[in-house]
Amino acid sequence: MDVRQARTRSKLRNAIYAIAAEKHVNKxxxxxxxxxxGITRDTFYRHGTSPVELLASFLREDLDDLGRSIGELPATSGTKLSxxxxxERRLLSHIAERSEIYSNALSPRLAGELHDMLSDYIxxxxxxxxxxxxxxxxxLPGGLPPEEQRRMLVAYAGAGTVGAIEAWLRxxxxxxxxxxxxxxxxxxxxxxxxxxALAVK
Structure with missing residues (x-):
């Protein structure tokens, strides 16, 4: 991305965050x-297909910048902590820092693009x-192949976490x-x- 594109994207990010903190994201x-x-509509469409889609992409970039991902975690913590x-604290801190935006995406659940973005991230x-x-x-012997079982386990955990976030926001x-x-x-x-095992009392 060249300097001009980066500058435009920064302006878009600031603008859409400010607006989304004041009104429902679907409006x-x-x-x-x-x-x-301070850009044209044509310039907007070079960066996103809709305001809520662009908002979701900016929020996802923020999440991706949080640091160590879940995929880099050890299997065990070595302590009583998970x-x-x-x-989890980093994710919820992100939600809290942008709580006006996420709250303005509820009706009563998160707007589809933001819900899908969070689910995909998790x-x-x-x-x-x-x-x-x-x-x-x-x-889980018998039944579904292991790969399908893992896919379902992940989907259940992701959907549950997003549902908990929605309940927290409400x-x-x-x-x-x-x-x-x-x-x-x-x-x-x-x-x-x-x-x-030794840490769990």
Missing amino acids: ISVAEVARAA VFDEP EQGLILHLERHPQIAPV GENRGSVEEAARTVIAASPEWWLGRT
């Missing part, structure tokens, strides 16, 4: 984003985690990121969590 128009960013404690990390540590998955008393992270992890099956 944002291309014209108002272009106007706020291997997912830190990644599921990609979990797929990599299972590929790296296949021994952690439960043995709550009147959200509490802290730490409290929310503990709650999500408490809802997860032990085999995912990677606590050492």
Whole structure:
């Protein structure tokens, strides 16, 4: 990406974040984003197909910049904490920092593009985690092939996490990121969590 494109993308990011913090994301128009960013509609369409799609892509970039991905985690933490404690806090910190935007995407669930973006982000990390540590998955003899079982396990975990995030965003008393992270992890099956046997009391 050249300097001019990067500058335009930065203007678009700032504009759409500001607008999405003030109104429901499905009501944002291309014209108002272009106007706020100081660009033409044609320039907008060189970067995205719609405001909500562009918003989702910017939020995904923010998530990708968070650091160590789920796919780089060890199988076990060596402590009473889950291997997912830190990644869960980072994810929920991102949601909290952009809470106005995510709240303005609810009706009552997240707008499709943002819901799918979060699900994809979580599921990609979990797929990599299972590929790296296949021994952690439960043995389910008979029935579906192992690959299909893993796909379903990942989809269930991803959808559950996004559902928990939606419930957190809708709550009147959200509490802290730490409290929310503990709650999500408490809802997860032990085999995912990677606590050492000696550490679990």
